[in-house]
Amino acid sequence: MTAKTILVIDDKADVRLSLRFLLSNHKFNAVEASSLLEAQEILNDTHVDLILLDMNYQLDTTSGEEGLSFLKSLKNGHPPVIAMTAWSSVYLAVKAMQQGACDFFAKPWDNRAVIDMVQKHLALADINLPDNAHIAVQSDVQWHGEAMQTLQRQIARIAKTDAPVLLRGENGTGKTSIAHYIHQASGVSGPFVSVNVAAIPESLFESELFGHKKGAFTDAKENRVGRFESAENGTLFLDEIGSLGLEQQAKLLRVLESNEFERVGDNQTKLAKCRIVCASNADFEALIEQGRFRTDLYFRINPIEFEIPPLRDRNDDVLPLASYFIGLHCKKYQLPMPRLSDSAKQALSQYHWPGNVRELSHFMARAVLMCEGDTLDGKDFGFKNEAKSSDGQLTLMTLEDAERKLLNMAMHQSDNNVEEAAMLLGISKSAIYRRLDKFNIKSK
Numbered sequence: 001m002t003a004k005t006i007l008v009i010d011d012k013a014d015v016r017l018s019l020r021f022l023l024s025n026h027k028f029n030a031v032e033a034s035s036l037l038e039a040q041e042i043l044n045d046t047h048v049d050l051i052l053l054d055m056n057y058q059l060d061t062t063s064g065e066e067g068l069s070f071l072k073s074l075k076n077g078h079p080p081v082i083a084m085t086a087w088s089s090v091y092l093a094v095k096a097m098q099q100g101a102c103d104f105f106a107k108p109w110d111n112r113a114v115i116d117m118v119q120k121h122l123a124l125a126d127i128n129l130p131d132n133a134h135i136a137v138q139s140d141v142q143w144h145g146e147a148m149q150t151l152q153r154q155i156a157r158i159a160k161t162d163a164p165v166l167l168r169g170e171n172g173t174g175k176t177s178i179a180h181y182i183h184q185a186s187g188v189s190g191p192f193v194s195v196n197v198a199a200i201p202e203s204l205f206e207s208e209l210f211g212h213k214k215g216a217f218t219d220a221k222e223n224r225v226g227r228f229e230s231a232e233n234g235t236l237f238l239d240e241i242g243s244l245g246l247e248q249q250a251k252l253l254r255v256l257e258s259n260e261f262e263r264v265g266d267n268q269t270k271l272a273k274c275r276i277v278c279a280s281n282a283d284f285e286a287l288i289e290q291g292r293f294r295t296d297l298y299f300r301i302n303p304i305e306f307e308i309p310p311l312r313d314r315n316d317d318v319l320p321l322a323s324y325f326i327g328l329h330c331k332k333y334q335l336p337m338p339r340l341s342d343s344a345k346q347a348l349s350q351y352h353w354p355g356n357v358r359e360l361s362h363f364m365a366r367a368v369l370m371c372e373g374d375t376l377d378g379k380d381f382g383f384k385n386e387a388k389s390s391d392g393q394l395t396l397m398t399l400e401d402a403e404r405k406l407l408n409m410a411m412h413q414s415d416n417n418v419e420e421a422a423m424l425l426g427i428s429k430s431a432i433y434r435r436l437d438k439f440n441i442k443s444k
Helices: 013-025 036-045 065-073 090-098 111-126 133-140 146-158 175-186 202-210 246-258 284-289 295-301 315-333 342-350 356-370 399-413 418-425 429-439
Strands: 005-009 029-033 050-054 081-085 103-106 165-168 192-196 235-239 260-262 269-271 275-280 304-307
Touching: 005 013, 005 036, 013 029, 013 111, 029 036, 036 065, 050 065, 050 111, 065 081, 065 090, 081 090, 081 111, 090 103, 090 315, 103 111, 111 146, 146 175, 146 304, 146 315, 165 175, 175 192, 175 235, 175 275, 202 246, 202 260, 246 260, 246 295, 284 295, 315 342, 315 356, 356 418, 399 418, 399 429, 418 429
Parallel strands: 005 029, 005 050, 050 081, 081 103, 165 275, 165 304, 192 235, 235 275
Antiparallel strands: 260 269
């Protein structure tokens, strides 16, 4: 196998030498450039598989503007770029990733971490994604902590197969984004089609997934293509699959077993030609034991199963994710990007994040919009203390009373915002509405 070529761009000879030795020891071909001009000449004349780019040079040793300008100047289809800087600035790293860098590390570096990062992004590049897909892959899912990097390596191994995948984890952990990532990493030519099966009325389930023929029922005024056909040669993402009733499970199972289906009102059999990725926060083992989920369907959807850890178990992800979302929302709302103060970092690290990554994104959006200066402090996030009994222990009560109490607490803490309350409790909006109705609690 031909050795991959890594271009190391840094104006310090000792840095280039250290990285060249490290890369050479792992069978990579290292090419050095002492300036951005020299680097551009190398790129014009030499095939390069990956770039290690220092962000600061002689004109300005702190802002990273020279490195950012170089990133902007790269042509479409350029090799993946990993940014590096002696200033451990997440702010600068986020700006670099917004300009197209796929990852970053700070100097002094950890040798094993750098090699793992290089190997990971070379493997992703080898998947032969569309020209701009590597940027979308990186922007949708952030792989900072050890748990998420392990997950990414596992996904990279199965992405090119057509094996069904089941993503399990709490609401807000990023299952939809990871499903997108699997689709993009697979290199398939067809589209990514997403459907929340919990939101489909039982009477419309077949029409939604399989399509219908004109005149098949009263409101069928035109032929309709279902989700299976829409996802041909691509990926069909079935979200909240654990909420399906037994009748819908049987209809879905038939397609997964035979790869065949018919539109409603049509006797012509069609072939399902798409990869299936499912997601749920359900306890499938409990559902199967209770007779509420079919064992045969469960085994059909989970040949490959990934558990997405909650954010409270990924504390090393919190600050990089917070900075990423700050950059994302500043770009969206065309606002200057504030920095995180020490008190803000402490508050973010200590918060329990019941709504996971989705809640973190919402908090950062709110903080960016309300920020009056160039710095975010801990008080800007408006975290509320967790309610506890006077002795710090949970008070014993019936399950129904506990459910009512937790629902009231979540609605109060979220100012009666159903979506935020759902994130706090780790359940879906539809589950919140059912409980609000059950306990006659008013919402906005």
